[in-house]
Amino acid sequence: MEWMKELETAKEAAVRAGKAIMEIYNAADPIKVEYKGDHSPLTEADKAANQIIVEALRSGFPQYAVLSEEEKDNKSRLENAYCFVVDPLDGTKEFLKRNGQFTVNIALAYEHESVMGVIYVPVTGDLYYAAKGYGAYKKDSEGRAEKLSVSDNVDTASLRVVASNSHECAQMSELIEKYQFKNLVKMGSSLKGCLIAENKADVYYRFNPTMEWDTAAMQCIAEEAGAIFRQMDGSVMTYNREDSLNSKGFYVINRVENLLV
Structure with missing residues (x-):
């Protein structure tokens, strides 16, 4: 099945990044915060997760481009049909509030379409993942996986x-x-x-x-x-x-x- 190698690499990288995030989240020391040009917060957890993910993706797929929130944008990606799209810590504001509502997001775009997606929830250990034509799944912290399907509610x-x-x-x-x-x-x-x-x-x-x-x-x-x-x-x-x-x-x-x- 297409995208399986990319999917497995992204899943593994997301979980490792999530563990690094949780080390900072659970530390006794206050979380250090910087602010980017758009006034959005940037923490050491964003940076640590980004390094883990980008290194894993570039090592596994050196021919693919990478677009990450925490990397300088290299516009040569526009000439590449394959581009990983990464948010190492989605929900930095929630991370700082310590409410658990933050994720690690890794996707693959092929010819401008999202064909693979991984979302890891560090606090719960839930891993959501999908690839085009493969279906969507959720694996919990115990390793139990279930196929996902939306509701039919129209009320x-x-x-x-x-x-x-x-x-x-x-x-x-x-x-x-x-x-x-x-x-x-x-x-x-x-x-x-x-x-x-x-x-x-x-x-x-x-x-x-x-x-x-x-x-x-x-x-x-x-x-x-x-x-x-x-x-x-x-x-x-x-x-x-x-x-x-x-x-x-x-x-x-x-x-x-x-x-x-």
Whole structure:
């Protein structure tokens, strides 16, 4: 099956990066924080995880490009059909809050499509992974794996909605007000897309801009579980682009009937 070698390498790297993150997370010393040009936080955990992942990917696949949040962008990637898209620590704000809602994200884009995705949750040890045509799976900390499939719920009154924990916006507030969702959960990082993939939520709307590395792994996992993932204007999200900003926002829904925007 295509992408299996890439998938296994990414899974192993994500788990190792997660262990390095947890060493810093559980340390008695305060977490050191720097701030990047966009005012987003950067910690020693981001750096440690990035080094582990990028070294593993470049060692295993030297012919592939790598786009990582914590690496200087080498635009020569645009000439490469293969590009790993990496967020070594997705949810740094949640990491600093110590609420456990952060992940390690590794994806592979082939000809601008997300064809493999790995999301590791360091606090729980849950590993979500998928590859195009292979399906989506979740392996728990005990090593038990299950195939993921989205729900078939199309009842607006009972929709399970996930929203961002740290990035509120007026459009989402208006949507919540309009539909008065009874089952609304706010959560950090790409865990929101994972909840839809594993039938623990039905819809996720993100109006605020994100970056390629925030969505690439989540998209593959959600789609392989049967979800619909689109930009807010209905167009397909692509990867390994000149501009890595996801400026249009996006949605992840279990069924087309639940497109509420």
